[in-house]
Amino acid sequence: MMLDLDGIDRTDDRPPYRQIAAILRQQIKSGRLAAGEKLPSESALIEHFGVARMTVRQAVQELRGEGLVIPEHGKGVFVRSAPPVRRLASDRFARRHRDAGKSAFLAETEAAGQKPQVDRIRVTNEPAGADIARRLRLTEGDRIVVRSRRYLADGRPVEIATSFIPESIAKGTPIAATDTGPGGIYGRIEDAGHTLARFVEEVSARMPTPDERKALDLGAGTPVITLTRTAFDAEGTAVEVCDTVKAASAFVLEYDFPAR
Template identity: 60%
Template sequence: MAELPLPDLDPTSDRAVFRQIADHIRHAIEQGILAEGDKVPSEAQLMQHYGVARMTVRNALQVLQGEGLTVAEHGRGVFVRSHPPVRRLASDRFARRHREQGKAAFIAETEGAGGKPAVDSITITEERASADVAERLGITSEDHVIARSRRYMIDGQPVETAVSYIPAEIARDTRIAQPDSGPGGIYARLEELGYRLDHFVEEIRSRIPLRDEVRALKLAPGVPVFHLVRTAYATGGRAVEVCDTVMSSDAYVLSYELPAR
C-alpha cells in the first residue's frame, strides 16, 4: 500500500468497517490522490492492509460504485470513474443571438466552453400527442405532433437525450420534420415560420434513470439524471414546442440568473 497511503481502521468507531474503508478511498478520490482513470487498490491489497475478509472489501467497493465514483472492469480491476465534460446549463442558452449566428443552443454553448459537440441517433416521427404533451401544447390528444428524438454528445461522450414535440400543423412538410433542421435548429425554423419565440417554461427534477436511459447515456451505477421538460411559447402565448430532456447529472451544472424584482 506504499503507492496509496490509507489510514487504519478506527476500532472505536460505530461506523461499519466496510463503510470506513469506503470513506478512506472516497477521500483519496476527492483529494485527487486517486485521479480519474487510476486503479483502486485490489481486493487482495485492501484485505492485507485492513486485515479484513474479502466480502468486507467487496462491500466497500460496491458502495463506491453505487455512488458513481468507480467502475469495475472485468479482469482488470476497479478504476476511478472518468466523468464527462461538465456543461453549464445557463439561463440565456436560448438567446436569439445564437440562432442569428446559425447555431442551436447546445452547439453554441458547448463550443463556447471549448468542447466538441455532436448530435446522433436522430429519429423523426409523426404521432398522436400524449395527454401530457397535448395539455402543454394546448391541443387535444387526437391532434398529431412531429416528434424529433436525438442524443447529444460532448467530446464523444453522451450527456443527454431529448425529444421535441411540435404541433404537426406547424412542422409538417418543413425542415423541422427533416433530420437536418438547418442553421440555428428548430427554434430558428419556427421563427422563420412566423412564430417569434417569447419565453420558455422549464420543469426540472432529479430521479433514478430508466434502463434505456442508462444504456443511451452510458451511466455508471448510482448516477441519477436530471429530467427537464421545457415548453416554448411564441409571442401571443401559443405553445409551439415541448422538449422532454434527460441529462446525466454529473455532466451538468444548472446555473441561472434570476431578477430580484
Template identity: 60%
Template sequence: MVEGGVDTASDRPVYKQIADLLRSAIERGDLGPGERLPSETELMKRYGVAQGTVRQAVGLLRSEGVVVAEHGRGVFVRARPRLRRLAHDRFARRHREAGKSAYDAEAEAEKVTALVDSIRVYPDKAKDEIARRLGLRKGAKVLVRSRRYLSDGQPTETATSYIPWDLAKGTPMVETNPGPGGIYARIEESGHRLGRFAEEVTARMPTPDEVTALRLAPGSPVIGLVRTAYDVDDLAVEVCDTVMSAELYVLSYELPAT
C-alpha cells in the same frame, strides 16, 4: 495514494471505513479521474482485511457511481465531466443566428466535443399532456423529434421535442438534420419569432431504458426537464422533454430581483 487506517473498535463497519478513505482520496485529487484504484491484494495488505471486506468497500463505491470496474483491467475512478447549463443564455438568438443549437453553444463554452445520435423523426398523435401544453386538441398530430446528446463521447441527455404538425410540415424540421441553428431557427423562419421559454425541473430515479441510453452508474439519479417554447404572441410552438444525467450537469440560473 490512499492514506489512513481503519478502526476495528469503531461502530462503523470496516468496509465502510475503507470506502470512506478511498472516497476521500478521490475527492482530494490523490486519485484522479481515470486512475486505477489499488488492487484487491494491495488494499487487503494495507488495511489488514479479508478479500470480502475489500470487495464490499469497492462495491459500495461502485453503487455510488464513484468508480467503475473494467473486466480484466481493474477498478478506476469514474470521470465526471460537468456541463454548465446556462439557462439565461443557452437560447439567445445570437446562437441561432450563428448557426448553433443550444447544445452546440454549451459544448463550445465547456470546450467539449458535442455529438447527437439516436435521432428519430416521425409524426404521431400527441399524448394528452403534450397536447395540453401545446394548446392542441387531444390526439392532435405533432412532429416528434427524439435524440441523444453526447459530450466527448459520454452520453449526457436525451431529448424529445413535440412540434404542432401544421407548423412543422413542409419544413426542414421533418428532416433528420433540420439545418444550422436547429429547430428553433426553423420555427422563427416560419414566422414565429420566439418570445419566451418555460421550464419545469424535477429529479427522480431513471427507468431501465434511461440507464442504458445514458450509461448511468447504479444509483445515479436523473434530472427531468420539460420546456415549452412560446412565440411573441404567446403561442406554444414546441414542447421538449429532456432527461439529463444529474451527475454530469450544473444548472445555472440568473433571476431578476424585481
C-alpha cells in the same frame, strides 16, 4: 500499487466497509486517485485493511453505486472519468446564437470548451398524448412531430432529449427531417413565422431507467436531472415541448432573473 491509505478505526461506529469506502472516496475526490487510475487490487486492500474479501467488495460496491468507479472485466476497477460540469443558463436560448446558426446545445457546449455531437436522431409523426396535448394546447390525438436524439460532449453522452412540435408548424419543414439545419429546431420554428418570446422550464431529479442508464453510460446509483421546457411565440402559442434527461453530474442549472 503502493498503498498510502489510512487504516480503519476499530472504535468507529461505522462498519469497516463504509470506512474503507470513505477512505477511497476521499482519495478520488482529492485527485490522489485520478480519473482512469486503477484502484488497488482486492488482495492489496484486504492485506492493508486487515479485513475479509467480502468487506472490501462491499466497499467497492458502494463506490460503484455512487458512480465513482467502474469495473473492467479482467482488468480491475478504475476511477470513473467525470464529465466537466457545464452551466446551463438562459443565455443558451438567445437569438444571437440562432442567428449565428447555433442550436442551444451547440452554444452551451462550445461555451464550456467542449466538442458537441448529436446521435441517435429519430423523427416520427404521432398523435399527441394527453400530457403533451395539454402543454401544447392541442386536442389529444392531434398530430405532432416527435424528434428524439442524444447529445454528447467530447464524445461522452450527457443528455437525451425529445421534442414535440405541432404538425401544423413542423410539416414540410426541416423539423420533420433528420437534419434541421443551422440554428436547430428553434431556428426553423422562427423561420415558420413564430418568433420565440419565452420559455417555461420544470426541473426535477430522479433515478434513471435502465434504458437511460445505458444511453448515458451512467454508473449504478447515479441520478439524472429531468427538465421539461415549453417554448412560446410572441402570440402566446405553445410551439414546442422538450423533455430532456441529463446526467446530473454533468450539469449545474443557472438562472438569472430580476427581483421584482
